[in-house]
Every structure is written in structure tokens, then in C-alpha cells.
Amino acid sequence: MPNxxxxxxxxxxxxxxxxxxxxxxxxxxxxxxLRRDAVVRIVRQTVTFVVFLGLxxxxxxxxxxxxxxxxxxxxxxxxxxxVLPRTDDLNMPPVGxxxxxxxxxxxxQNQIYVKILFDxxxxxxxxxxxxxxxxxxxxxxxxxxxxxxxxxxxGLLPYVIASQTIPLIAIAPIIVIWxxxxxxxxxWEWQDWMSVxxxxxxxxxxxxxxxxxxxxxxxxxxxxxxxxxxxxxWVQTLWRLRLPASLPYLFAALKIAATASIVGAIVGEISSGxxxxxxxxxxxEAFNYTTGPDRLFASVLGAAVLGIFVFLVVTGVERLVVGRxxxxxxx
Amino acid sequence: xNAIDIRGAxxxxxxxxxxxxxxxxxxxxxVEPGEFITLIxxxxxxxxxxxxxxxxxxSPSTGTVQVNAKPAEQARLDRxxxxxxxxxxxxxxxxxxxxxxLPLELMGWSKGNRRRRAAxxxxxxxLSDFSKHHPSELSGGMQQRVxxxxxxxxxxxxxxxxxxxxxxxxxxxxxxxxxxxxxxxETGTTVVFVTHSIPEAVYLSTxxxxxxxxxxxxxxxxxxxxxxxxxxxxxxxxxxxxxxxVRTALRKVEE
Ligand SMILES: Nc1ncnc2c1ncn2[C@@H]1O[C@H](COP(=O)(O)OP(=O)(O)OP(=O)(O)O)[C@@H](O)[C@H]1O
Ligand SMILES: [Mg+2]
Numbered sequence: 001m002p003n004x005x006x007x008x009x010x011x012x013x014x015x016x017x018x019x020x021x022x023x024x025x026x027x028x029x030x031x032x033x034l035r036r037d038a039v040v041r042i043v044r045q046t047v048t049f050v051v052f053l054g055l056x057x058x059x060x061x062x063x064x065x066x067x068x069x070x071x072x073x074x075x076x077x078x079x080x081x082x083v084l085p086r087t088d089d090l091n092m093p094p095v096g097x098x099x100x101x102x103x104x105x106x107x108x109q110n111q112i113y114v115k116i117l118f119d120x121x122x123x124x125x126x127x128x129x130x131x132x133x134x135x136x137x138x139x140x141x142x143x144x145x146x147x148x149x150x151x152x153x154x155g156l157l158p159y160v161i162a163s164q165t166i167p168l169i170a171i172a173p174i175i176v177i178w179x180x181x182x183x184x185x186x187x188w189e190w191q192d193w194m195s196v197x198x199x200x201x202x203x204x205x206x207x208x209x210x211x212x213x214x215x216x217x218x219x220x221x222x223x224x225x226x227x228x229x230x231x232x233x234w235v236q237t238l239w240r241l242r243l244p245a246s247l248p249y250l251f252a253a254l255k256i257a258a259t260a261s262i263v264g265a266i267v268g269e270i271s272s273g274x275x276x277x278x279x280x281x282x283x284x285e286a287f288n289y290t291t292g293p294d295r296l297f298a299s300v301l302g303a304a305v306l307g308i309f310v311f312l313v314v315t316g317v318e319r320l321v322v323g324r325x326x327x328x329x330x331x
Numbered sequence: 332x333n334a335i336d337i338r339g340a341x342x343x344x345x346x347x348x349x350x351x352x353x354x355x356x357x358x359x360x361x362v363e364p365g366e367f368i369t370l371i372x373x374x375x376x377x378x379x380x381x382x383x384x385x386x387x388x389x390s391p392s393t394g395t396v397q398v399n400a401k402p403a404e405q406a407r408l409d410r411x412x413x414x415x416x417x418x419x420x421x422x423x424x425x426x427x428x429x430x431x432x433l434p435l436e437l438m439g440w441s442k443g444n445r446r447r448r449a450a451x452x453x454x455x456x457x458l459s460d461f462s463k464h465h466p467s468e469l470s471g472g473m474q475q476r477v478x479x480x481x482x483x484x485x486x487x488x489x490x491x492x493x494x495x496x497x498x499x500x501x502x503x504x505x506x507x508x509x510x511x512x513x514x515x516x517e518t519g520t521t522v523v524f525v526t527h528s529i530p531e532a533v534y535l536s537t538x539x540x541x542x543x544x545x546x547x548x549x550x551x552x553x554x555x556x557x558x559x560x561x562x563x564x565x566x567x568x569x570x571x572x573x574x575x576x577v578r579t580a581l582r583k584v585e586e
Binding site: 220222223225226228229230231232236240241244245247322323 | 412433
């Protein structure tokens with residue numbers, strides 16, 4: 001027996017009369033169950049995800065095998081080879097080769113492909129993250145301004161919405177050119193990747209502003225009256241009521257914004273010619289498609305993984321910050 | 332010095348607009364320190380509006396409202412009163428303890444003092460076992476008790492309560508009434524309490540204020556004077572006589 005405490009616990013048994021001890025035991029049990037539930041959930045989610053990926057790969061391979069079997073080059077079948085892609089290795093590289101590509105060393109390189117993709121993903125992630133953070137700040141600033149001054153809300157909101165209809169591909173090169181020529185007002189030297197970040201900012205600030213506004217306005221009137229009854233000032237009310245109440249709304253926006261900022265960074269790289277990230281990689285592989293189609297597929301997979309990664313990070317931060325789901329001001 | 336002094340107060344919402352509402356007409360009311368006043372009257376007669384005027388959450392259209400011999404606005408800034416609304420209005424992202432600490436935080440209390448006071452208040456409303464729970468894990472009655480603990484936490488000299496027990500079942504309600512009376516006696520706070528229940532008004536208060544339908548005026552005030560309350564009070568003929576008196580007064584204003 002290592003200590004008396006364990007002995008005491010065992011000695012009390014289930015039918016103890018001491019309510020404190022009983023409550024303690026119940027609490028311990030509940031905590032244990034909670035931990036077990038969390039593990040079970042993570043395992044189940046992971047298994048589901050892997051099974052889903054397997055199904056997808058199976059579908060892809062099955063369709064390819066079907067197309068090959070009926071020889072979609074000979075017949076012009078109504079669907080296979082016309083609406084759906086042809087199934088030869090150029091149009092649909094085998095799954096095995098796509099994944100095999102990750103471990104191969106491309107000509108003229110001294111690293112395996114997955115390492116190259118990883119480095120480029122980091123580059124894109126940096127662009128996206130910088131833009132995301134700036135977009136978060138700008139979005140919240142707009143949400144606060146809109147929440148504070150009703151008149152601004154009516155005046156500014158149409159422009160915020162209109163801003164999202166400008167095609168990204170058009171503005172990306174403009175921003176890079178401006179960045180090279182004009183952005184010397186900043187205390188640091190303007191880098192091309194920062195221009196790409198602006199695109200990520202552009203995609204982030206909008207959902208943050210719209211959802212942030214809804215969240216900041218979500219407290220019920222009596223919650224506001226309570227703060228007024230304490231003579232709480234604007235900052236105190238913001239910090240203790242409006243911001244916490246807005247968090248569930250905000251995180252819903254951040255999940256969209258995180259993946260959108262990755263897409264924005266990739267599109268920005270492609271249309272602006274910024275070197276070093278996944279967007280540039282995808283463009284290059286598209287040019288070299290005829291000699292290595294599996295590499296394009298692999299690089300696109302890399303982009304998808306990056307998108308999932310940032311989504312999971314935001315979800316994790318939400319768990320930490322908000323704790324349990326749907327916490328709001330109760331009635 | 333009166334705890335509350337209202338002179339010729341009126342309240343018109345949205346004046347001059349098509350949705351103009353004349354909520355209160357000419358209210359005069361003086362409340363002495365330590366009194367327990369209940370406001371009773373038909374729905375929409377302006378009870379909540381009157382309470383909000385005292386709390387300086389809205390300002391009167393005409394007339395004056397004074398609390399502790401200063402303008403209501405100043406009393407609010409000085410945090411002279413605690414308020415409990417019809418809905419508990421707890422913040423669900425805060426634990427029970429942190430909810431009670433909210434006003435203390437705003438008043439700059441130190442962490443240790445806040446913890447100590449919150450523990451005392453939880454003791455008072457008999458919820459010590461739930462200090463670390465979140466409001467959504469509590470029953471409606473328990474939430475309401477937390478809200479009362481929060482309103483009392485900084486020992487305000489005035490307690491404003493808007494149908495705080497409205498959502499409770501009869502048993503919990505009677506229990507809460509006894510708790511409130513105990514707290515009132517222990518702390519010597521002045522209470523203004525809004526209710527729809529005649530027995531509740533009679534059981535709790537030193538004075539019942541009966542209001543007329545909109546635009547609200549004070550139709551009559553009925554002194555209760557039943558002495559210390561106990562379980563026996565609810566069966567006391569004197570208690571029933573007061574209930575009848577208040578009911579008669581209410582019938583009269585509704586005609
Ligand atoms: N902010 C407001 N704007 C416009 N009208 C209001 C406002 N608050 C209250 N009123 C109106 O004033 C009148 C009195 O409302 P109040 O809430 O004070 O009544 P009450 O006596 O508390 O009613 P109940 O017993 O149903 O709670 C009602 O007609 C209501 O519609
Ligand atoms: Mg009311």
C-alpha cells in the first residue's frame with residue numbers, strides 16, 4: 001500500500017454516508033468519464049476521416065479501372081470520357097503514384113518532394129497567417145465601429161459587402177506592383193509575400209466583421225442594463241460582456257476565414273508571380289503536367305492538407321478559449 | 332433622509348412619434364431607509380418602468396427621482412443599488428463565483444476580497460457546492476439565487492427587484508421569499524420589489540404600492556404591519572385580511 005489515502009478510499013466503499021466523500025467520488029468519476037469521452041471522440045473522428053479518405057481513393061481507383069476496362073478512348077461513352085474525365089494515367093494518375101510522388105526526389109533537387117511541399121506550405125502559411133491576423137484586427141475594428149455607431153453601420157456595410165465582389169485575381173498583381181513601388185512608408189522593407197498577405201487579409205476581414213458585429217450585438221438588453229446598473233464604462237462593458245458574448249460567433253467566422261486565407265494566399269501567389277509558396281508550386285506543376293501529372297495532384301493534396309490544418313488549429317484554439325460549445329448569456 | 336424620493340415623475344416613450352407610449356403619469360413616492368416596498372398592478376402599468384427610473388437606466392420625461400438624497404443618476408454612478416431582473420441574466424461563460432464577482436471586479440476589489448465575498452454570498456443563498464458550475468448547469472431557481480447573490484454582493488443600501496421569483500415553482504418561491512426576508516433583516520437594505528402575486532406582496536413587504544393601468548399612477552399604498560414573518564404567517568387571518576385588502580384595491584383600479 002503506497003499511502004494511507006488510497007487505503008482510505010478503498011475502505012469507504014460505494015455505500016458511504018459522508019456526502020462530501022460521496023460528492024468527491026462522483027466528481028472524480030465524472031472527470032474520468034469526460035477524459036475517456038474525449039479520447040473516444042478523437043479516435044472515432046480519426047477513424048472516420050481515414051475511412052472517408054480510403055473510400056475516396058477507392059472510388060477514384062474504381063472509376064479509373066472501369067474506364068480502362070471499357071477502354072474509354074475507343075468509345076465515346078456518354079459520361080465516361082466526356083463529362084467525367086478520361087481515365088488514362090495522364091488524366092488520372094494512379095493513387096499509388098500520386099502518393100509515391102511524395103517520397104521521390106524531383107530532377108535537379110536534393111530533397112524529397114514532400115519536404116519541398118512542406119517548406120512551400122510553410123511559406124504560404126506565413127503569408128496566410130500574417131494576412132489572417134491583420135484581417136482579424138481590421139474585421140474586429142470594423143465590427144466595433146459598426147456596433148458602436150448605428151449610422152455607420154447603415155453607411156459602411158454596403159461598401160464592406162461590395163468589397164468582396166472584386167475579383168481577387170485582378171487585385172493581386174496590382175497589390176504586388178504597388179508594394180514594390182509605393183509601400184516604402186512602412187518602417188520595414190516591403191516583401192512580395194506581404195502583398196500576398198493583403199489578399200488573405202482581404203478575405204479574412206469580411207466574415208470577421210459581419211459575424212463579429214452579430215456577436216457584439218448578441219447580448220440581451222437586460223445584460224446591457226446590468227452593466228449600466230454597475231455604471232460600467234464602455235471598455236468594461238466591451239471586455240466583460242460584448243467580447244465574450246461574441247466569441248462563438250467570431251470563431252464561426254474564423255474557421256471560414258482561416259481556410260479562405262489559405263486559398264487567398266495560393267490564388268495571390270499564382271496571379272502575382274510571388275515565388276516560394278504552394279501557389280507557385282501548383283502553377284509550375286500545371287505547366288509540366290504532361291511530363292508529371294502525379295506531381296500536380298500531389299501538390300494540390302498538399303494545399304488541401306494545409307487548409308485542414310489551419311481549420312483544426314482554429315477549432316483547437318476555440319476549445320481552449322470558449323471551453324464548451326454554445327456558451328452565451330443565459331436568460 | 333429618504334432612500335427614494337420621486338416627485339411628479341412621468342415617462343413618455345418615443346415622444347412625438349407614432350409609437351408614442353405614455354407609460355407613467357405623475358408618480359410621487361417616498362421610501363424610507365430599511366423599508367420593503369412592493370409594486371403591484373396590472374400588466375403594462377409601468378412597474379418595470381418605475382423601477383428603471385429609480386435605477387436611472389432611463390430618465391423621467393418630467394419630474395425628479397432622487398436616491399439617497401442625490402439624483403438617481405449620481406446614485407447609479409456611486410453604485411448605491413443592486414438590481415435583480417425578471418430573468419437571472421447571468422453570464423454563461425463565467426462560473427457561478429465569477430458571476431457574483433462581476434460587480435466587485437468593476438469596483439476594483441482585490442482578487443482575495445472578491446473570492447471571500449463571493450463565498451460568503453454563496454453561503455447566504457445556500458449554493459456553496461455550485462461555486463465552480465456554469466449557470467447553464469443550474470436550475471432556474473438556482474440561477475435566480477445567484478442573481479440575487481450578485482445583486483447583494485457589494486452590500487448596496489438599495490435593492491431593486493423586478494419579478495425575480497416570477498419563473499419559480501410555488502415551493503421554491505416560498506423558500507426564496509423567506510431567504511429574501513432573512514437577508515433583508517440581516518443587511519438592513521431598502522428593497523423595492525415588483526410582483527404580480529398578491530400573497531407574495533403581502534408576505535414580503537412593509538408597504539404595498541398598488542398601481543393603476545397605463546398610464547401608471549399610484550392608486551393606493553397599503554401598510555402591511557404583520558411583524559416578523561414565519562410559516563404561520565401564511566395561515567394567519569390577519570395575513571388573509573391584508574391579501575383581501577390589496578385584491579380589492581387592485582379590482583378597483585382595473586375597472
Ligand atoms: N423601451 C420602451 N420603449 C417603448 N415603450 C416601452 C418601453 N418600455 C416599456 N414600454 C411601454 O411602457 C408600458 C409600461 O411597461 P412596463 O414594462 O413598465 O410595464 P410593467 O408594469 O412592468 O408590465 P409587466 O407587469 O407586464 O412586466 C408598456 O405599455 C410598454 O409597452
Ligand atoms: Mg415588468
